[in-house]
Structures are given as structure tokens and as C-alpha cells.
Amino acid sequence: MGVLKYLASSHLLADSSEYRHGNLVFFDMSGFFVLSYPARIGTIVNYIIGTVALFYLSKNTIKYKRAARTFHNLNGEVVKTDSGIWINAFDYSGLFHVTPHIPELNDTVRAPCEDAPFCGYPWFFPVHFLLRKNWYLPTPPPPLSENMVFKLASREEMPWGATRLNFEVKGPSHMTVYVRPHDPFVLSSWSLGDGIPVPSNGGDYFVYYSHGLQAPVWKFWIELKGSDDYSDGMVTVAVASHYFFGSNQHSPQLDALLHKFPDWSFPSSWVSTYDLFVY
Numbered sequence: 001m002g003v004l005k006y007l008a009s010s011h012l013l014a015d016s017s018e019y020r021h022g023n024l025v026f027f028d029m030s031g032f033f034v035l036s037y038p039a040r041i042g043t044i045v046n047y048i049i050g051t052v053a054l055f056y057l058s059k060n061t062i063k064y065k066r067a068a069r070t071f072h073n074l075n076g077e078v079v080k081t082d083s084g085i086w087i088n089a090f091d092y093s094g095l096f097h098v099t100p101h102i103p104e105l106n107d108t109v110r111a112p113c114e115d116a117p118f119c120g121y122p123w124f125f126p127v128h129f130l131l132r133k134n135w136y137l138p139t140p141p142p143p144l145s146e147n148m149v150f151k152l153a154s155r156e157e158m159p160w161g162a163t164r165l166n167f168e169v170k171g172p173s174h175m176t177v178y179v180r181p182h183d184p185f186v187l188s189s190w191s192l193g194d195g196i197p198v199p200s201n202g203g204d205y206f207v208y209y210s211h212g213l214q215a216p217v218w219k220f221w222i223e224l225k226g227s228d229d230y231s232d233g234m235v236t237v238a239v240a241s242h243y244f245f246g247s248n249q250h251s252p253q254l255d256a257l258l259h260k261f262p263d264w265s266f267p268s269s270w271v272s273t274y275d276l277f278v279y
């Protein structure tokens with residue numbers, strides 16, 4: 001979609017005679033934005049790899065409900081918690097040209113895909129199928145001055161046979177929510193958009209939410225249908241926060257790693273958290 005929109009509005013199509021540098025290379029981030037440059041520059045960019053690398057410091061707290069029958073409340077046991085620097089390289093050669101400068105960034109720290117929505121990482125856009133190579137360097141958690149609050153406010157049995165989960169979220173200006181219904185449950189409706197959930201590539205659902213600096217609690221609901229047997233839980237819901245500015249954008253480990261990058265690279269970084277719940 002993004003590529004089509006770009007082509008439709010591109011002045012290059014209107015007057016292609018001015019444009020003699022060879023083929024264009026398009027990189028479509030799932031319709032969100034498009035990069036274009038002449039193929040010759042593309043070749044150069046591919047040599048200067050690490051040109052665009054994305055960094056997140058992720059405080060990764062994975063929470064599961066152990067007794068699925070008590071999924072009504074949020075007092076679930078924490079089964080796993082970790083933190084680290086999560087790295088996505090935008091170039092096909094990955095970190096090949098970065099590793100000589102930063103030896104700890106090598107293939108021994110490729111990020112494993114967790115059995116969780118979007119592999120258990122705080123994707124800012126649902127582009128996990130485009131950026132397949134990721135790295136995860138364990139570090140202490142970032143020093144956040146505030147914590148996101150994500151809670152199941154209530155659970156309702158609807159007359160049409162669905163279970164509605166009402167959520168309340170208080171967090172930073174940018175947050176993303178990931179939903180994975182457990183077979184045979186399906187996500188039949190939600191309070192977002194036109195009410196009809198559309199899955200992302202791979203079947204998980206992705207929600208992008210942002211607000212101004214002062215905002216009330218974000219309330220939304222999801223509805224699940226499918227079975228009377230809730231013993232394994234109906235759904236996994238994960239939520240990520242993204243700190244793009246202010247002191248929360250930084251951590252000592254993240255800043256130290258950024259300083260090691262060669263000066264021809266263009267790293268972009270921020271701090272995220274990821275919390276996962278099963279209901």
C-alpha cells in the first residue's frame with residue numbers, strides 16, 4: 001500500500017526524463033512509510049551497513065497466570081522477567097559490518113522468538129515479518145521514573161455468548177498492544193476502530209495507541225468466543241510502552257552501546273517495556 005501511494009503521488013512518474021540514475025529501490029514498512037533512492041545509492045547503502053539500526057531497551061516482564069481457572073483477576077504469578085537491548089538492523093547484511101566495532105554484537109546474541117505474540121518483543125509497528133534478524137543483549141533494567149499500569153478492570157459474559165474483557169491502561173504517549181487468542185477462542189469484537197478486529201501477518205492482533213502528554217486512563221475492551229473450557233486461558237494480551245523523549249528515553253547501558261557505533265552508522269534508540277498476561 002505505501003509503495004502504491006508513493007508511486008501514485010511521485011513527481012518522478014510525472015517527469016521521469018530527469019531521472020537517469022537507474023532503478024528506484026523501494027522499502028515499504030507495511031504501508032507506514034516508504035524509503036526510496038536510486039539503485040546506485042542503494043548499493044552504496046548496502047555496503048555501509050548498519051546505516052539504520054533501531055534499538056530498544058526492553059524491560060521484558062513476562063507474566064503468566066499459572067492457574068488458568070482464576071483468570072478473572074490479575075494476581076498472576078511472574079514466570080519470567082528479563083531486560084536487555086533489542087536490536088533491529090534495517091539492512092539485509094544485518095550487523096556484519098558493525099560486529100568488528102562492537103564484538104559483543106554477534107550471532108551468539110540473536111533474539112530467540114518467544115512463544116508469545118510478536119515473538120515477545122515490543123514492536124512499534126507490526127513489521128516482524130520484514131525485519132527477521134534481531135539481537136538481544138542482556139543488560140540491567142532501564143531506570144524508568146514511572147511505570148505503565150495495565151489492568152483488567154472487569155470481565156463480563158455477554159448475552160451473545162462472548163466474554164468481554166475491559167482493560168484500563170495508564171502509560172506514556174506511545175503504547176502498543178498485542179493480542180493472541182488461544183485456539184479454539186477467537187477475537188470476535190473489540191471497542192477499537194469499527195469493532196471488527198483484523199489480524200496482522202501471522203495471526204496476532206496489533207494495536208497502536210498514542211496520546212498527548214496529559215491524557216486520561218485509556219479504556220478499551222475485547223470480546224472472545226469459542227469454548228466453555230477456559231482451563232488454558234482464552235487469550236494472551238501483551239502491552240508495550242515506548243519512551244521516545246525525556247529522561248526515560250535513556251539508560252546508561254544503552255547510551256554506552258550507542259557511543260561504540262561507528263560514525264557512519266545512524267542508530268535510533270528508545271526505551272520500551274513489555275508486559276504479558278494470560279486471561
Ligand SMILES: *[C@@H]1O[C@H](CO)[C@@H](O)[C@H](O)[C@H]1NC(C)=O
Nearest residue numbers: 103104105106107108109137
Ligand atoms: C559474541 O558475543 C558474546 C556475547 O556478547 C561475547 O561473549 C563473545 O565474546 C562474542 N564473540 C566474539 C568472537 O567476540
